[in-house]
Amino acid sequence: MARILVVEDDGATAEAIAHELRAHGHDVTVAETGEAALAAAQEATLDALTLDRLLPDMDGLALLARLRATGVQAPVLMVSALGDVDQRIAGLRAGGDDYLIKPFAPSELAVRIEVLLRRTQQSVETLLQVGSIQLDLLRREARVRGTPVRLLQMEFKLLEFLMRNAGVTVSRRVLFEQVWNYHFDPGANLINVHVARLRRKLELPDVPSAIATVKGEGYRFDAV
Template sequence: MAAVMVVEDDPATAAAIAAELVGRGHDVTCAATGGEAIERALERPFDVITLDRMLPDTDGLAVVERLRRAGVGAPVLMLSALSDVDQRIAGLRAGGDDYLTKPFVPDELAVRIEVLLRRTRPERETVLRAGGIEMDLIRREVRVDGALVRLLQMEFRLLEFLIRHAGHTVSRRTLFEQVWHYHFDPGANLINVHVARLRRKLDMQGRTSPIATVKGEGYRFDAG
């Protein structure tokens, strides 16, 4: 999971980008203006920023230059309908790390972000290993004792979150907010169903699931 800020003033485009990235397990924050983008980037660290060139209050080049002067080192993927070579060069010289011309396919944007993450993150942050389980966060693959286990999107995100907090009890509220991005309890047995399904898939390899239920509190991943 990566923290991505999407800077885009068109609501439909921002929603399409966010949906693609959330679907791949990323934590997405949106900003509609350059000023808002700078404010958010200075409030918290992001792993990647997608930045539209044409914003209502300023040019994207001014935004990336401001971020670099402020010491924000997150890779920036510039997005623009301006496709000539000089415009692309200007974006890269201003501090951008990649340049994607509009219109684009959301899947291509997601892959470009994954490439930027591979460049900037060491392997220990893109491959998680615990209790005989290996998670490749770029390829979106999970292996148990070397055997490939196919997980659905939310199962993958749930397992990643639990592994990153191995040894600690994680409450249901935390899972709702951090994995499902709900700020309320949707009721039913949403988490119970996903945990049960995840356990069954991990048990398929003859290994007892490392996901323990802590009665009245939540769940804990025991790495063993």
């Protein structure tokens, strides 16, 4: 059970989110304003938050900055009708960990929260495993069904990022920023080349590739 704060000023949306998360066994508190959210965050240690961008008393990005400044490190799922690329980037750069566009299915929100909770748990571990693929972060070793796989530095970094976000579609822009630390597309098919090499090294007989291309969106790492 995780302690989750839902920051949402629309009563119907807040109730739908809270109901779905409680159905998954989580302890949920709802805050309808930024100030109420700040107060709730100080009363208990949170495991995750969902945060609406448009609140009656402050912008969600301003609230997120204040939460981080007060020491709240729990993962944050931004929830907003502001869905263009620039708005999503702004939310992630402000400290959000994921971004979900309204309208959405409550079940998808619950899955995204579970992914964020798993990622938080994995961040303190030295061994990542998704399906038959394993990464030893201390030894910098990769294994597929127990067989060692030699990876170059950037291939290892790319695989680690994809595994930490398993099941989530990651855009090319996010990969450039988080893996290569580029805030622009350098061209030359940089990502395509690295993904193709990584796929070949992770290939398993008669098993689909662990790295799926999501047309027009990016890449997703799946357990195989």
